[in-house]
Amino acid sequence: MKKKTCRQILYCIFLAVLILMGLFLKKKSDRTQAVNSQSVLAMQAEELPPRVALTFDDGPHRIYTRNLLDGLRERGVKATFFVVGENIPGNEELIRQMEEDGHLIGNHTYDHADISKMSDEENCRELRKTSELVKQITGHQTAYVRPPFGNWKESMDCRISMIAVKWTIDTLDWKSKNVEEIIRKVMQQVSDHDIILMHDYYATSVEAALQIVDRLKAEGYEFVTVEDLILT
Ligand SMILES: [Zn+2]
Structure with missing residues (x-):
């Protein structure tokens, strides 16, 4: 026991x-x-490589947007285009190419209106008109808006389901129309997750943009759309 x-x-x-x-x-x-x-x-x-988003306002332009799209395609680079509605008729092929090449198409109102100076109803009409034109070509509406002159109204957030996108680097390309100066502005300021503001409405802007792509690619930068930049 x-x-x-x-x-x-x-x-x-x-x-x-x-x-x-x-x-x-x-x-x-x-x-x-x-x-x-x-x-x-x-x-x-x-x-993870540093990422930046090239954004182009005011187009599409029959000649310069075409040159830019071809240059970006050669380089395998994606960008964001905030288009003005009244520039779309006659340039539908450019919108189609933007979509095919994986660029993001955003809204820059119908006739480059200053949102801060108009009623919400008028602004909604402007934005919807452009969205509708884009939808007729691509099959879907735009989800992003770049307000002309950077003027956005808080009240618009409740009126329209679009995300307002500003920028972190202003190249002032429309003002200088000088390739070297545009490139210098970007190279001096650029860092990871920057949103670069340019206009595909001038030959100098297109030339500068493609050189900026080559230089930043050589430094290891990756180019993404605004949507991809926001999501990563
Ligand atoms: Zn503009």
Whole structure:
């Protein structure tokens, strides 16, 4: 009887040791897994290339937008075009190419209206008219708007389901019309996640944009649409 009790006690101790060892090993493996996943995340963050979004307002332009689209296609680069509705008739092929090449098409009102100076109803009409023209060509409406002159009204957020997009680098390309100056402005300021404002309505802007692409690509930058930039 005594011998049996002793065996039972020894068996209980053996079980307790096994449970403790199991707990110790599990804790250690959890800690190792946590460290490993942290290291993977840190490595991924380090390896991601810097990204920028080139944005072009005021087009489409029959000649300059065509040249720009061809140049971007050759380079495999995606950009964002905020189009003016009244420039679309006669340039439908350019809108089609933007869509085919994976560019993002945004809204820049119908006739480059200053949103801050008009009623919400008038602004909605302007934006819807352009969206409708784009939809007739691409099959879907635009979800993003670049308000002309950067003037947006808070009240518009409730009136129209579009995301207003501003910029972080203003090249003032429309003002200088100087290729070197436009390039210098970008190269001096650029960093990861910048949104660069340009206009596909001038030969100098197109020439500068393609050179900016070549230079920034050589520095390891990746070009994405505004939507991709916001989502990553
Ligand atoms: Zn504009």
